[in-house]
Amino acid sequence: MNSWLRTVKPVARVRARIVCLPCTAGSASVYRSWAPMLPRGVELTSVELPGHGTRVGTEPEERVERIVHHVSRELAPLALASPLVLFGHSTGALLAYETARRLCAEGAPPSLLVPAALCPADRLDRKANGVLAERPDRLRAHLGRLGQAPPGVAASPGLRTAELGAARAGLRILADAPAPGAPLDVPLIALAGRHDPLYPPPLMVPWKHLTRRWLGLRILHGDHFFPWQSDEVPRLLADMTLLASGSSTDTEWDGALVAN
Numbered sequence: 001m002n003s004w005l006r007t008v009k010p011v012a013r014v015r016a017r018i019v020c021l022p023c024t025a026g027s028a029s030v031y032r033s034w035a036p037m038l039p040r041g042v043e044l045t046s047v048e049l050p051g052h053g054t055r056v057g058t059e060p061e062e063r064v065e066r067i068v069h070h071v072s073r074e075l076a077p078l079a080l081a082s083p084l085v086l087f088g089h090s091t092g093a094l095l096a097y098e099t100a101r102r103l104c105a106e107g108a109p110p111s112l113l114v115p116a117a118l119c120p121a122d123r124l125d126r127k128a129n130g131v132l133a134e135r136p137d138r139l140r141a142h143l144g145r146l147g148q149a150p151p152g153v154a155a156s157p158g159l160r161t162a163e164l165g166a167a168r169a170g171l172r173i174l175a176d177a178p179a180p181g182a183p184l185d186v187p188l189i190a191l192a193g194r195h196d197p198l199y200p201p202p203l204m205v206p207w208k209h210l211t212r213r214w215l216g217l218r219i220l221h222g223d224h225f226f227p228w229q230s231d232e233v234p235r236l237l238a239d240m241t242l243l244a245s246g247s248s249t250d251t252e253w254d255g256a257l258v259a260n
Contacts, residue, residue: 006046010043025170027052072099091171094174100186110186117224126175129172150228180209190208201219
């Protein structure tokens with residue numbers, strides 16, 4: 001299976017598509033629980049990175065540029081065919097943003113970008129993430145502080161060797177994060193967990209500088225894994241995706257959300 005995409009919720013006639021990029025040690029399967037909460041016609045797809053989930057046993061990819069190349073190559077025709085919403089959690093937020101940049105450059109922009117639980121790249125501590133990737137003892141302790149991880153995310157102190165390798169690759173992705181580019185002409189809403197120990201709400205506000213169409217910051221209950229601690233995130237994405245599949249004028253977007 002050469003594709004980097006996994007269809008979590010297939011639909012016969014796609015009205016719109018949500019594409020999710022998983023966190024540091026996450027697999028595509030982490031988004032399965034969202035499928036029943038999405039409306040008819042909205043397809044749910046997730047990216048499966050090498051070394052994760054169904055691709056365990058393959059060499060993890062640690063370079064942002066190479067990941068974005070493969071993912072955007074598959075997403076560009078999909079973005080041209082129907083509205084496409086990009087969601088990224090933690091490391092996935094960086095990859096979602098960089099994928100959006102590439103898709104915009106290729107004339108196939110996403111309809112909405114939703115980064116969660118990660119600050120913009122210019123505020124990341126790249127050196128600290130690189131060091132953490134080289135210290136398995138510290139990495140295990142770090143993962144243990146993040147909160148209760150959902151199924152499909154290898155984020156516990158007792159990681160197996162393959163899982164630890166995937167987590168280390170994710171941190172190296174953060175260490176390789178390129179500087180952000182010019183503001184995107186793509187609607188962007190940032191999501192934060194109220195009790196996230198890594199990226200609390202104030203660290204998510206700078207996302208507003210990376211878009212010309214800022215929709216605000218939504219603060220939701222939970223810790224670093226807040227997208228799976230209630231049904232708020234999938235239902236919010238469903239609402240926004242339906243809006244994107246209809247009319248998406250600035251006025252409608254601006255009235256769709258109220259930042260907390």
